[in-house]
Amino acid sequence: MDPNPKRPKTVDRVDSVEVVNSSESTQLLCSIDPNRKRAKTVDRVDSAESTQFPDEVLERVLSLIDSHKDRSSVSLVCKDWYNAERWSRRHVFIGNCYSVSPEIVAARFPRIRSVTIKGKPRFSDFNLVPEDWGADIYPWLSVFALAYPFLEELRLKRMAVSDESLEFLATKFCNFKALSLLSCDGFSTDGLKAIATHCKNLTELDIQENGIDDLGGHWLSCFPETLTSLEVLNFASLNSEVSFDALEKLVSRCKSLKVLKVNRNISLDQLQKLLSHCPQLMELGTGAFTQELISGPVTEFKNMFSNCRNLITLSGLWDATPLYLPVIYPACARLTFLNLSYATLRSDELANLLSHCKSLRRLWLLDTVGDKGLEAVGSCCPFLEELRVFPAHPFDQQIFLGVTESGFVSVSRGCPRLRYVLYFCRQMTNAAVAAIAKNCPDFTHFRLCIMNPGQPDYLTKEPMDEAFGSIVKTCTKLQRLAISGLLTDRTFEYIGKYSKNLETLSVAFAGSSDLGMEYVLQGCPKLRKLEIRDCPFGNAALLSGLTKYESMRSLWMSACNVSMNACRALAKEKPRLNVEVIRDEDGADDSQAHKVYVYRTVAGPRRDAPPFVLTL
Amino acid sequence: MDQTRSTLDLFNNVDLTTELRLGLPGSDGKPENVKSSLSGNKRTSSEMGSSSCTDENESRYSPPTKEQVVGWPPVRSYRKNILQVKKTESEMGSGMYVKVSMDGAPYLRKLDLKMYQSYEELIKGLQVMFKCVIGLYSEREGYNGSQHVPTYEDKDGDWMLVGDVPWEMFISSCKRLRIMKSCEARGLGEFV
Numbered sequence: 001m002d003p004n005p006k007r008p009k010t011v012d013r014v015d016s017v018e019v020v021n022s023s024e025s026t027q028l029l030c031s032i033d034p035n036r037k038r039a040k041t042v043d044r045v046d047s048a049e050s051t052q053f054p055d056e057v058l059e060r061v062l063s064l065i066d067s068h069k070d071r072s073s074v075s076l077v078c079k080d081w082y083n084a085e086r087w088s089r090r091h092v093f094i095g096n097c098y099s100v101s102p103e104i105v106a107a108r109f110p111r112i113r114s115v116t117i118k119g120k121p122r123f124s125d126f127n128l129v130p131e132d133w134g135a136d137i138y139p140w141l142s143v144f145a146l147a148y149p150f151l152e153e154l155r156l157k158r159m160a161v162s163d164e165s166l167e168f169l170a171t172k173f174c175n176f177k178a179l180s181l182l183s184c185d186g187f188s189t190d191g192l193k194a195i196a197t198h199c200k201n202l203t204e205l206d207i208q209e210n211g212i213d214d215l216g217g218h219w220l221s222c223f224p225e226t227l228t229s230l231e232v233l234n235f236a237s238l239n240s241e242v243s244f245d246a247l248e249k250l251v252s253r254c255k256s257l258k259v260l261k262v263n264r265n266i267s268l269d270q271l272q273k274l275l276s277h278c279p280q281l282m283e284l285g286t287g288a289f290t291q292e293l294i295s296g297p298v299t300e301f302k303n304m305f306s307n308c309r310n311l312i313t314l315s316g317l318w319d320a321t322p323l324y325l326p327v328i329y330p331a332c333a334r335l336t337f338l339n340l341s342y343a344t345l346r347s348d349e350l351a352n353l354l355s356h357c358k359s360l361r362r363l364w365l366l367d368t369v370g371d372k373g374l375e376a377v378g379s380c381c382p383f384l385e386e387l388r389v390f391p392a393h394p395f396d397q398q399i400f401l402g403v404t405e406s407g408f409v410s411v412s413r414g415c416p417r418l419r420y421v422l423y424f425c426r427q428m429t430n431a432a433v434a435a436i437a438k439n440c441p442d443f444t445h446f447r448l449c450i451m452n453p454g455q456p457d458y459l460t461k462e463p464m465d466e467a468f469g470s471i472v473k474t475c476t477k478l479q480r481l482a483i484s485g486l487l488t489d490r491t492f493e494y495i496g497k498y499s500k501n502l503e504t505l506s507v508a509f510a511g512s513s514d515l516g517m518e519y520v521l522q523g524c525p526k527l528r529k530l531e532i533r534d535c536p537f538g539n540a541a542l543l544s545g546l547t548k549y550e551s552m553r554s555l556w557m558s559a560c561n562v563s564m565n566a567c568r569a570l571a572k573e574k575p576r577l578n579v580e581v582i583r584d585e586d587g588a589d590d591s592q593a594h595k596v597y598v599y600r601t602v603a604g605p606r607r608d609a610p611p612f613v614l615t616l
Numbered sequence: 617m618d619q620t621r622s623t624l625d626l627f628n629n630v631d632l633t634t635e636l637r638l639g640l641p642g643s644d645g646k647p648e649n650v651k652s653s654l655s656g657n658k659r660t661s662s663e664m665g666s667s668s669c670t671d672e673n674e675s676r677y678s679p680p681t682k683e684q685v686v687g688w689p690p691v692r693s694y695r696k697n698i699l700q701v702k703k704t705e706s707e708m709g710s711g712m713y714v715k716v717s718m719d720g721a722p723y724l725r726k727l728d729l730k731m732y733q734s735y736e737e738l739i740k741g742l743q744v745m746f747k748c749v750i751g752l753y754s755e756r757e758g759y760n761g762s763q764h765v766p767t768y769e770d771k772d773g774d775w776m777l778v779g780d781v782p783w784e785m786f787i788s789s790c791k792r793l794r795i796m797k798s799c800e801a802r803g804l805g806e807f808v
Binding site for chain 1: 690695696733784
């Protein structure tokens with residue numbers, strides 16, 4: 001099989017609905033000679049024709065462009081550029097697996113080595129999408145086996161992956177190197193066994209947060225002794241114990257290992273042994289960070305991190321106690337990303353730890369640290385760009401209040417470079433958010449979750465409209481926004497009017513009327529993903545976006561006020577959209593559309609839709 | 617802590633019952649829907665006395681009350697499972713329930729030490745449970761000034777003053793608690 005298929009001249013052009021962006025390289029190439037002759041020869045090697053820009057040169061230049069958005073722009077310039085681009089593309093990114101078919105992808109891009117695919121709508125993470133909805137990877141793999149037998153990398157998010165698919169992947173692609181599964185489901189550790197056993201050149205196995213059937217840790221022992229190429233190994237989310245002996249041997253023979261994230265069963269003793277074999281690690285996820293004997297010798301572990309001079313990311317730290325946490329201090333000064341979202345730290349413990357972490361850029365926490373802990377964040381981490389605070393007890397309000405608006409404000413005062421925030425809290429005020437926006441005008445991602453739906457400003461009792469108003473007015477670079485609390489249409493008016501760069505908007509339990517959604521659809525020129533649940537938006541709102549949806553990746557509306565007829569009308573008007581309704585289990589009210597998923601596609605209606613998904 | 621409790625109470629007039637299924641992560645690929653009850657928006661705004669919101673919201677949307685709210689708050693299944701596992705471990709196995717007696721009370725109580733993260737929280741819990749005042753700990757004087765003194769029996773069978781050792785050491789060695797009357801407890805503090 002020829003890994004570099006020869007390139008014929010004529011090609012079917014596929015309709016593209018992407019928006020053209022300008023890029024420097026595109027402009028540069030454009031300025032040379034817009035009227036150059038097209039090369040007439042079929043054989044690429046013969047470049048004797050009088051083109052100022054032979055195909056090989058164009059391809060060579062284009063091969064330096066990585067961003068898929070830029071590549072989309074390049075492909076829209078003219079037919080020659082479209083061809084040159086498609087032949088030089090090595091990585092394809094598919095943001096919605098149903099927006100295109102594997103056959104279309106294979107026909108357009110002959111030389112792909114790396115594929116990234118996202119499947120289910122994001123709300124499937126929160127159980128809003130029934131099981132067996134779709135997004136099966138298998139049809140893609142069977143096409144790729146023929147089109148890209150030398151495929152090296154596969155990165156999947158929210159796809160349905162079976163053990164058969166994993167086995168197929170492991171056995172049909174002889175050069176396969178990197179597998180990353182995030183938020184996928186449908187497979188078990190048996191599938192991982194197949195990967196470990198058959199992929200002789202494996203460099204990356206990254207298994208994160210999937211609905212996986214954990215049948216035991218034997219898969220790790222399936223790596224052959226000849227495998228020395230591993231650079232990334234992440235099995236932190238798997239619960240079963242692996243053979244430590246096998247793991248230790250694997251780690252010691254893979255000299256290029258850069259990322260190692262083990263699961264909770266790996267003890268501190270074992271971690272120390274592992275680290276002695278791979279001091280070159282850049283990213284480490286520890287196991288349980290405590291030992292049975294609390295009065296045990298901590299001094300033994302003191303040097304565990306001293307030799308890890310390249311460590312910039314640290315996670316895991318399950319059950320970390322103040323007794324053992326100081327063990328990581330030697331590595332703290334170099335850390336740029338610290339994930340403490342599995343460690344139930346208190347404010348004082350966090351403060352002590354953070355005083356050593358002056359280079360921190362990204363920090364993930366549990367709200368057990370409280371507002372006091374966040375004060376420490378503000379005072380110790382001036383370079384912080386990303387903060388995520390997760391709730392330790394999201395469903396049990398009586399136990400612990402968690403963090404409040406005051407913690408958030410403290411962080412904003414000390415960390416003016418904040419760009420990305422995810423914040424779960426039980427109370428918030430408009431004034432606090434206004435202050436936060438003022439302190440951190442560079443927000444690109446602002447996700448605020450006030451956990452009680454429809455909760456107003458707890459001091460003034462007003463809706464939280466002004467809070468999000470201040471964010472969109474001040475933070476002009478905002479790309480992603482998630483709103484919560486008691487919100488009227490005014491919030492949406494602000495969003496539509498001010499968020500010129502907004503691409504993703506998540507809405508829940510908000511708004512007063514159709515106007516809300518209409519404001520957003522009429523404003524927000526760069527909107528790509530809109531996901532809405534439990535809001536009073538109805539048919540007029542849905543249909544107001546008629547001309548907009550083709551420029552977006554997708555729209556999700558559930559538990560709103562949309563009727564089947566309105567969905568049918570939308571589907572009829574816009575044949576290049578798939579308008580899908582997920583039927584309610586009890587099938588109570590058939591005239592209402594309880595869950596609507598609308599997305600642009602060049603692949604036509606789904607052929608694999610389960611019975612509860614109606615394509616209109 | 618008390619202040620924050622009352623803030624919570626304002627929002628939580630309804631009985632908040634949560635049902636968590638303690639399944640192993642990944643056992644069926646999809647965790648159970650979590651049921652949680654919420655106070656309706658309408659009720660909340662009227663409690664708060666907010667006239668401004670009711671004015672603006674003519675076609676007011678009322679979220680479900682006391683019903684299953686699937687997928688809210690938007691915490692990923694994986695994270696829920698991790699925390700559930702933590703809760704399981706603390707509720708079963710480790711045996712952190714200790715008997716608590718108070719001098720003069722007709723019967724004893726049982727307390728789960730794992731529910732608390734610090735002495736401060738434990739003392740507050742004891743104060744609520746027994747309707748007494750224990751007050752603040754100081755290394756020199758113990759709980760001087762208050763009517764009641766918290767003590768505990770450690771692994772060796774000795775009666776110790778609560779608060780002297782680090783929290784972690786305390787919960788690993790505490791076998792039972794006793795709230796003594798301060799007149800009786802004077803002996804404990806004297807030799808410090």
